[in-house]
Amino acid sequence: MIKSLILVRHAKTEPRSLEIEDHERQLTSAGIRSAKAALRRALSLVENPKEWRIWSSPALRAWQTAEIVADALGLKEIEKNPNLYSDEVIALRQSLDDEKGNLILVGHNPYLEEFADSMAPHHLQLNKSSVVCYTFPEGDLRSAELAWFVQGPDSSRWESLVQMETAMQRAARKASGAAWAFFDEPKNPEHLHDLRASLRNCLTLLDFVMPYLKKKQYQKGRDTIADFYRDASELRKLALPSRTAEQWSSIPFVTPEAQRMYDRLRIMEAERNKIIAKLQTPARQKAFHEASQALRSLEWKGAVEAEGVERAELRRRFKKMKRALKEERERFDALPDNERSGEDARKLERKELRLDYLGTALAELFAKDADPGDHAL
Numbered sequence: 166m167i168k169s170l171i172l173v174r175h176a177k178t179e180p181r182s183l184e185i186e187d188h189e190r191q192l193t194s195a196g197i198r199s200a201k202a203a204l205r206r207a208l209s210l211v212e213n214p215k216e217w218r219i220w221s222s223p224a225l226r227a228w229q230t231a232e233i234v235a236d237a238l239g240l241k242e243i244e245k246n247p248n249l250y251s252d253e254v255i256a257l258r259q260s261l262d263d264e265k266g267n268l269i270l271v272g273h274n275p276y277l278e279e280f281a282d283s284m285a286p287h288h289l290q291l292n293k294s295s296v297v298c299y300t301f302p303e304g305d306l307r308s309a310e311l312a313w314f315v316q317g318p319d320s321s322r323w324e325s326l327v328q329m330e331t332a333m334q335r336a337a338r339k340a341s342g343a344a345w346a347f348f349d350e351p352k353n354p355e356h357l358h359d360l361r362a363s364l365r366n367c368l369t370l371l372d373f374v375m376p377y378l379k380k381k382q383y384q385k386g387r388d389t390i391a392d393f394y395r396d397a398s399e400l401r402k403l404a405l406p407s408r409t410a411e412q413w414s415s416i417p418f419v420t421p422e423a424q425r426m427y428d429r430l431r432i433m434e435a436e437r438n439k440i441i442a443k444l445q446t447p448a449r450q451k452a453f454h455e456a457s458q459a460l461r462s463l464e465w466k467g468a469v470e471a472e473g474v475e476r477a478e479l480r481r482r483f484k485k486m487k488r489a490l491k492e493e494r495e496r497f498d499a500l501p502d503n504e505r506s507g508e509d510a511r512k513l514e515r516k517e518l519r520l521d522y523l524g525t526a527l528a529e530l531f532a533k534d535a536d537p538g539d540h541a542l
Contacts, residue, residue: 166304176200292317322473
């Protein structure tokens, strides 16, 4: 005699492709995260979880979701049931006739919705990771009563996290490569340029995602990257002219101009060598490596991990930044020539450069688009 039945629709899945068989499609990273957060909350309504069994469609995406269900309930066994993939409502109902106790079915739409409609007069729209529970007072499917229903989450909230992580990982890898190239040839101007640009990009992304990160990780990572960026920027200020101090000293007829240039270059070279030696110390290189690794595995605040972040919120923040910078540029351009300093102009250009990079790195996140696959199988 069956007592209770729970239907779970699988989580967000990678799109259909001619290169992948339908039953081999997997959950996306956002789908896994949203399912872990949402199903754990929904299944907290289950009483005596050890008394439940799990049936899953043999499709990979359903099985992955069933594993999340099992983990949330502390269960280990999952049984595959082909009827959950074959779209045969009658066959599934017949397979339940001789079942007893409490059962969880993990499957697909529109099949799950059709199955739910066959048991109760009301129609439920089951989004990805939705959970619906029925009880059977008389022990058969004809006596089904809706016990509770938890609609599935908006997986795009977790997709936002995945996209920010991907951008940060890409920036961190580039900064790491630029750093090692610089350590090998610290006096190569191209290596210095690449290092500064990659570090600036890391800082730009870090500052944008800061409100959602655990404070300790953000602060440690930013401090290390910012220290390297400051030192690299100091090196850039000490860029040497076409002639080195040694070349100036080799001029046969020493002029006051040559002597002054020679003295200046000696000071600049000494300062450059001092900064390079500082950057190349094992302790600094180790700190940079650890910071780079941390940026590839961001630690979100607990509430962010559990709820995700709305794309609309991130778009609003970016638009606000663009408006503020546009107004700052307009105010600067409106100033008389004698009030526009070169330093202020360079600061403004750096802000514009960073905002352009942010818009490119997170272009997919900032673009207005719907979630086209929410009602797919």
